[in-house]
Amino acid sequence: MAVGVLALQGSFNEHIAALRRLGVKGIAIRKPEQLESISSLIIPGGESTTMAKLAEYHNLFPALREFVKMGKPVWGTCAGLIFLANKATGQKTGGQELIGGLDCTVHRNFFGSQIQSFEAEIPIPEIADKEGGPPSFRGVFIRAPAILEVGPGVEVLADIPVSSEKSSSPVTLQGEEEKAGSEEKVIVAVRQGKLLATAFHPELTADFRWHSYFLKMANEAGDEASSSSSTINEGSSSLLSERTPNDLPIFQ
Numbered sequence: 001m002a003v004g005v006l007a008l009q010g011s012f013n014e015h016i017a018a019l020r021r022l023g024v025k026g027i028a029i030r031k032p033e034q035l036e037s038i039s040s041l042i043i044p045g046g047e048s049t050t051m052a053k054l055a056e057y058h059n060l061f062p063a064l065r066e067f068v069k070m071g072k073p074v075w076g077t078c079a080g081l082i083f084l085a086n087k088a089t090g091q092k093t094g095g096q097e098l099i100g101g102l103d104c105t106v107h108r109n110f111f112g113s114q115i116q117s118f119e120a121e122i123p124i125p126e127i128a129d130k131e132g133g134p135p136s137f138r139g140v141f142i143r144a145p146a147i148l149e150v151g152p153g154v155e156v157l158a159d160i161p162v163s164s165e166k167s168s169s170p171v172t173l174q175g176e177e178e179k180a181g182s183e184e185k186v187i188v189a190v191r192q193g194k195l196l197a198t199a200f201h202p203e204l205t206a207d208f209r210w211h212s213y214f215l216k217m218a219n220e221a222g223d224e225a226s227s228s229s230s231t232i233n234e235g236s237s238s239l240l241s242e243r244t245p246n247d248l249p250i251f252q
């Protein structure tokens with residue numbers, strides 16, 4: 001199974017490093033023809049307008065749309081989520097091209113600008129059920145988007161509370177502000193068939209459950225297409241703990 005990581009801009013190296021820690025080689029994708037040699041794709045975070053301009057320059061949009069249309073597994077993180085959405089609001093003047101395919105509307109900078117970036121513990125029942133580990137995940141939100149609306153075929157994997165009068169200041173999940181049932185929530189992770197999307201950056205943490213979850217999705221897709229081998233398996237988590245960190249300090 002070859003996993004591609006769109007490597008135009010943003011945190012593609014961090015995704016490749018996370019895959020390596022799970023024993024999987026990530027292939028940096030910069031040209032349309034490279035998409036033919038991979039069976040799944042990660043679109044990293046970064047800056048979606050810039051990424052869109054680069055994708056346009058390299059004539060990647062038609063091949064990326066085709067890849068999604070073929071039902072191949074694709075995971076978009078942050079700017080990658082914006083890329084996958086059918087509709088984005090809060091875009092820069094002139095808008096930007098999207099790949100589309102994910103039946104949702106995102107707000108491009110829902111939580112505000114760089115200085116409003118934050119970390120929060122997010123409950124992840126589905127991921128914890130499949131991957132084990134703690135029931136929550138440390139989400140790193142950097143100029144993060146959020147999902148405002150989803151279509152009927154979209155499963156919500158994570159949401160977080162936001163204060164109702166000022167959506168740009170997220171309410172912490174721990175602490176006294178949490179009032180069950182009284183706060184509004186905004187969606188930050190979804191799955192629609194073989195499309196996965198997160199508004200935060202799992203590649204910037206040492207918790208690889210989202211990567212492992214995506215690899216399993218990709219493997220299932222491979223099995224369905226009765227194609228060849230798989231490199232990730234139930235033993236991947238123990239493999240992870242045995243490996244020595246060999247790249248970014250972030251993973252130590």
Ligand SMILES: NC(=O)CC[C@H](N)C(=O)O
Nearest residue numbers: 045046047048078079143
């Ligand atoms: N960390 C990120 O990927 C931020 C995405 C950013 N809001 C954008 O428009 O692209």
